[in-house]
């Protein structure tokens with residue numbers, strides 16, 4: 261069965277990414293469709309299946325399973341998405357819905373997208389063969405996942421490692437979730453924009469003060485030029501990540517920390533070393549010192565989703 265393949269499906273708020281992925285994590289074919297969540301749950305599930313059927317036409321190799329990553333609070337045992345705010349999903353029986361519509365009987369596994377990323381890193385990426393690690397996904401929002409003892413840490417309500425919304429920052433910004441001081445309000449695209457709004461009045465000479473519609477890329481470019489406001493906003497990402505990561509390191513004793521997500525990767529040249537140094541400072545003289553901070557290596561979210569299949573088949 262060395263030539264068998266898995267299909268990975270990453271369901272995002274704007275697009276659905278598909279990949280035909282082999283046992284070594286190589287992508288044999290890729291595809292994407294718009295998610296269009298405003299058309300409703302049924303339409304999105306139909307589109308998910310439409311893309312899978314397209315992938316099935318691209319190969320004669322045996323397809324051993326389908327792995328899906330979706331945002332939100334997900335029960336991987338029942339395949340139900342309890343809540344996915346950006347898709348406006350509540351209690352959606354996603355695995356059942358996909359299997360009912362598929363033309364072939366193929367096993368389907370579903371996890372939260374951050375958990376799928378963690379699995380991808382463990383099988384094919386920056387945490388290959390590592391039994392205990394954390395992943396922080398810095399994007400529009402801030403997500404996270406943990407592998408502990410070689411297994412995904414799920415929690416009782418399947419929201420373990422929801423690091424973006426653990427309100428650990430004293431007197432912090434009001435988050436869109438309603439809590440005060442969530443790390444997402446610092447260490448994410450959303451957080452950077454909130455920080456820009458907060459600090460801009462105090463930095464009239466920043467290169468960002470003259471720009472309209474400032475993007476996260478503009479802020480990173482300003483930081484690279486040494487602009488004080490740009491540097492401050494990058495420091496806020498580092499501080500936000502540290503505030504939540506240090507206690508989690510104490511709880512889970514990971515061997516490394518992986519940083520991923522679109523913004524995490526785009527800002528790696530600014531973040532990587534600072535985060536490593538600050539973490540080493542905070543944890544020096546403790547039993548948790550010298551934990552490496554590394555950059556995510558699985559760049560396709562569909563590979564993370566497909567890795568769920570290979571993990572399940574290997575661990576039956």
Ligand SMILES: [Zn+2]
Pocket residue numbers: 424425426435436437438439442444
């Ligand atoms: Zn929050």
